[in-house]
């Protein structure tokens with residue numbers, strides 16, 4: 001990207017998937033090295049096949065991961081490198097603090113049932129995946145001067161993985177892991193109530209592990225309600241459809257709930273229909289607590305500037321609002337209080353507040 005960023009100041013990002021933020025070069029490299037077939041052999045072709053330019057259905061979107069995850073999953077070197085390069089990517093975008101999330105199970109090929117992406121059984125466990133990602137992130141932090149923390153994802157259709165996810169959060173809480181997430185298809189009815197997820201989130205509360213939940217992205221406000229009431233979510237991933245339940249929305253506004261908004265993602269996934277008012281406009285007008293995030297920049301062919309540019313050019317967001325929302329993001333980060341204060345000081349200084 002040659003043009004200068006729309007908001008050229010330090011930024012905080014809270015919602016981005018590690019497995020949706022891989023360099024195409026790295027996918028090609030490991031596909032070739034490991035002899036795993038890919039749908040293309042140049043960066044441009046691969047980007048055209050994996051990337052999106054216009055809205056697709058959920059199955060079409062999920063198919064993208066099937067193209068490239070086999071090249072990365074199950075490979076120690078690849079996983080660590082993806083984590084390291086992620087930090088480099090964020091440094092270039094002017095992000096000073098990022099919380100990156102992923103499902104450890106979807107990168108493993110051992111002690112995971114079923115083994116994902118049609119991989120043969122190997123010896124890389126979800127536990128070691130977290131260890132390797134932490135190493136890559138921590139080396140990236142040192143080399144690129146970005147502060148990075150991680151969030152481990154449960155998957156809605158795999159409640160049997162969730163108890164291990166919270167145990168990994170506890171085990172690695174001092175090596176970047178700060179929170180648990182629930183990702184995947186939120187249209188699976190009442191998937192927030194599946195005992196595996198409920199028990200994992202209860203354990204997170206008990207152990208002081210922070211909690212976010214993908215909810216109200218494409219699903220109804222009841223998913224948001226369940227995220228808050230049953231899973232004790234402290235932040236909501238997306239949350240756009242909360243607006244369809246005014247009582248719930250007022251309650252969350254009063255409680256200063258944080259919404260992790262992903263504008264460009266919401267256009268490409270169809271979570272937001274063009275021609276209607278985007279939920280983020282309402283969030284802005286109501287002075288709600290929200291952040292701007294990329295979600296899956298590999299698939300959306302984006303950087304964080306894409307999201308800032310979209311709301312600036314299409315929805316008249318101002319520099320003042322960008323500063324306000326980043327300070328809210330820092331305040332709603334899952335850092336301990338002393339580190340949160342440091343981050344806030346850094347932003348206030350840069351914003352001359």
Ligand SMILES: [Zn+2]
Pocket residue numbers: 015017183214237295
């Ligand atoms: Zn997401």
